[in-house]
Amino acid sequence: MTLFKEDLYVLNVGLASFADAIVDAGGNATRIEWTPPAGGDAAVGRALARLVNHKDVEAANSKAYAAYLSSQPILEGIELAKTAIPGMGARTILHAGPPIPWDRMCGPMQGAIAGAILSEGWAQNDANARRLVESGAVRCEPCHDHGAVGPMAGIIGPSMPVWIVRDAERGHRTYSNLNEGLGKALRFGANGDTVLARLEWMRTKLREVLAAAFEVSGPIELKPLMAQALQMGDEVHNRNAAATSLLLKKLAPALLRSKASRSDVAEVVEFIAGNDHFFLNISMAACKAMTDAARNVPLSTMVTAMARNGVEFGVRVSGSGSRWFTAPAPLVEGLYFPGYSIADAAPDLGDSAITETAGLGGFAMAAAPAIVKFVGGAPEDAIANTAQMGHITLGRNNAFTLPSMGFVGTPSGIDARRVVDTGICPVINTGIAHRDAGVGQIGAGITRAPLACFSKAISALAAELPPD
C-alpha cells in the first residue's frame, strides 16, 4: 500500500516506449539493453527453449568442454601435405572455410588457388591454372574436411610443407601450412613470381632445415608456449610476436645442433626472426587439435569450428559433427593500410577463427592490449571484448590466463545456445585481403560471426532431441 508514496526506481527491459512514458511523466527509468532471443525469430526461439537447461545437452556440453580442456597439442614436425594429410588426393587443393564452388569463390581465393596450381607445376600460366579447376581436373576441398586449417585463403597444395600437430591426450592430428610473412603472400591472393619463388624456397630449404631441427628437438609442447605468449601480449591470432620469439628460442639451439648447413640455418633463422606472424599457423593447428577433441558429442551445442571462405561464414557444433551452418561472410571494420578502405576489402576470410573457437584470438584480446594498434580500437575495447565473450562460453580455460584481468582463464567453449539467446556474437580478430586476386593484405580489424550460423545450428540440434 506504500508503493505510490515511495520514490520509484524503474528498470525497463525491452520496448523503449515504456520507459519514455515514465520519463515523460517526470519519473526516472534505467534502460536495460536487451533484445529478444534468436533475433526475434519465433521458430528458432522455440528450438532454443527446448535446448536450454536440457539435462542431456548440459551433460553433452560438459563432456565436450572437458575434452577441449584436456587436449594437449604438441608440434610433431613438418612434412609435405601429400605425405602428412590422410586422404588428400593427388590433384587436390585445400582452401579455407566451408565448401564453395569455384565460380562463387572470392577474388583472393581464386588467385591463391591459381598460384598453388602454378606452384605445383600443373599449369604454366594463370588462365590455364583457372581452367584446370573449371574443368574439374583439379578438385578444391575445405581444409577442415582434412583435419587442416589455413589462414586467409588457406590454400594447401599436395607438395606444400605442413606443420603436424598431435593431441597427445587423444592422438588425433591436425595440420596447417607455413606462414609466408606479411604483404604480398599467397594466402592474401597474391600469386606473382616473388610469391611463387618463396613457396618453392619454403617447400625445399625451409622444410628440410626445420625437419632437421625437429630431429634434434623432438616434439614441442604448444600449450605452455601459447600460455607464456599470452603473458607477453599475444592473443596468438593477429599478434604472434612473443610466440614466434619463444618458438625461435626453442628452435635456434636445435637448428644449430642439426645436420643442416650453417648458411641454411642462418637463412631460416633470419626468415623466422623477420616474421612476427610465423607462429600463427602453428597456433591455428593447435587450436584445431583442441577443438577437434570436443567434436561429435551428440546433442552438444559447443562450437567446434568457425571458418570463412570470403563469401560464407561457416560454423560447426559438436553435436552435428562435420555439418556446416553458414551465412554470408561479413565485412571487417578495422585499420586499413594507406590507400585502401573497406570498399576494397574481400569479406571475412580464413580458417584462423579457429583460434577464437578455442578461446584465443579475439576471446583473449585482454592479454594483448597492443593489438589495437593493428586491428583498431582502444585497450579498453580489448578487455571489454574478452569480458563479453564470457557471456557466451561454457567456462574458463585456466591453461590460458589473462594477466590484465587478474589471471582468470580465457573464456572458451562457445555455446551456440548462449549466442542465440543473448545475440552476442563471437568476436574475431582478423587480417583483411583485397577483394581482387593478386593484391594481398590491405589491413586488419575486428568482426563478428553472423548470428544466423548459430540459429541454424540450434534449429538442427533441437531436431535431434526426442519429442517432448
Next chain:
Amino acid sequence: MTLFKEDLYVLNVGLASFADAIVDAGGNATRIEWTPPAGGDAAVGRALARLVNHKDVEAANSKAYAAYLSSQPILEGIELAKTAIPGMGARTILHAGPPIPWDRMCGPMQGAIAGAILSEGWAQNDANARRLVESGAVRCEPCHDHGAVGPMAGIIGPSMPVWIVRDAERGHRTYSNLNEGLGKALRFGANGDTVLARLEWMRTKLREVLAAAFEVSGPIELKPLMAQALQMGDEVHNRNAAATSLLLKKLAPALLRSKASRSDVAEVVEFIAGNDHFFLNISMAACKAMTDAARNVPLSTMVTAMARNGVEFGVRVSGSGSRWFTAPAPLVEGLYFPGYSIADAAPDLGDSAITETAGLGGFAMAAAPAIVKFVGGAPEDAIANTAQMGHITLGRNNAFTLPSMGFVGTPSGIDARRVVDTGICPVINTGIAHRDAGVGQIGAGITRAPLACFSKAISALAAELPPD
C-alpha cells in the same frame, strides 16, 4: 546565511580528530589522505618552499628532462672492463650503490667481491681474498663513479666482460657486466666453483662469440627494442623475457654469420635462450645512458641515479652532480622462495634502480601485469604503482608507451621536490639476496626509495640558490 540550514559536505585534510568530531556529532566527513611535506621536517619544508615554482629550478628541470628524453642509447658491443672502462685501476673492484667501506658492506657484497678476486686470480681462497681488501691491496669503488652499473652486488672486476652502451645523441658511454642467470650467481653473493667456472666461460667464450656477432651486426639501437618489450609485458627491470627474446632475434642471425665456430654459437644461443634476465644488464646500461644525459644541470632537482649497496640507499640529483644523498637501505616486501623469509634477506641492493630512475621498472609496471607473479601483488597494483609515479615525475616519455593505460608514455624524470612534497617515494621492483655471502637469490619484491635521501637532496639544492 543559509549554511546552517543546508546539508554539509565536509572534506577533512590533515588531523583525523577534526573529522572524528563531525562524525561524533552525527555529520559526514570525507577524509583526504594527506601528510605534511618533507614528512613534517620544518627545515626541509622551508628548503622545499624555496625550490618550488622557482623559475631557475623549473628551467633547469626542463633542460635536464629534455636531455633525458633525447638520449639515444645504442649497444656498441662487449669488451673486458679494464679495456672499456676509463680510469679503472688494475687492482680495482667496482660494486653497486654509493661508496661504502669493506667492514660495513653487507654479506652478499663481501661474498661477491671475494668471488671476483678469486676469479681474477689475485687470491686462491676466500680468506686471502678478503684480506687483500682489508689491507688496501684491492680497492673497491662504486660502479656509478665509472659510468657503470651492476645488478645486486654489482661487482665488476678488471677482466670481466662488460656491455658498452653509447648515447648517440651526446656521445657518453655507460657499462654493465653480463647477466649470469638466476639462482647461485656472483651478483647475489654466491662464489663457489660453479659460479667461478661460469664467470670464466663468460670472460672467454661468451665474450669472444658475442664480440664476433657485433662485428657482423654493428651497434643495436636499444630504445626501440625496450619500447617493443614494454608492448610484450616487460618492464625491463625484473621482467626481461621479451627483451631477451628480441635481443636474441637480432643476435642469432649475426652469430650465424660471424666467424665464431658453430658449436660455440650453439652454446651461446642456449645460454641466452635459457636466461630470461639476460637483457637486464643491457637495460640498466641503457637507462644510465639516458639519465646521465640529464646530469650536472645546476639547480635541477631531477633524480639522475638511485642505487643501493645493501646497507645504504643513495640518490643523485642533476644539480649536485656525483654527490650521493643516502639513507639506510630498506628491506624488501615480496615473494620469497620456499624456505626463506624477510628475516633471511639482505636490505635493498644493486644499481638496478637505475631503471626506475629512467621511468622503467616499477615506474612501467603497468606494462607488465604478469610481473606480479614474480614480485607479489595483483595486476591492479602494477597499474596503481605506475599511476602514482605520475605524481612525482616531470613528464611522460612517449618513447616508452604503456598499452594497458591507453598508450600513455611512462612517468619519468623523478623530481625530488615532488617526492618530498607528497611523501610519495619512488617504487622499485627488485631481486632479493640472502643476507649471508654464498647463498644467492631468495626472492623478488617491491620496495620504496627512502624519503630521507630526497629530503637531503632538497636541502643541499636550496643551499645553492642565491639568498632571497
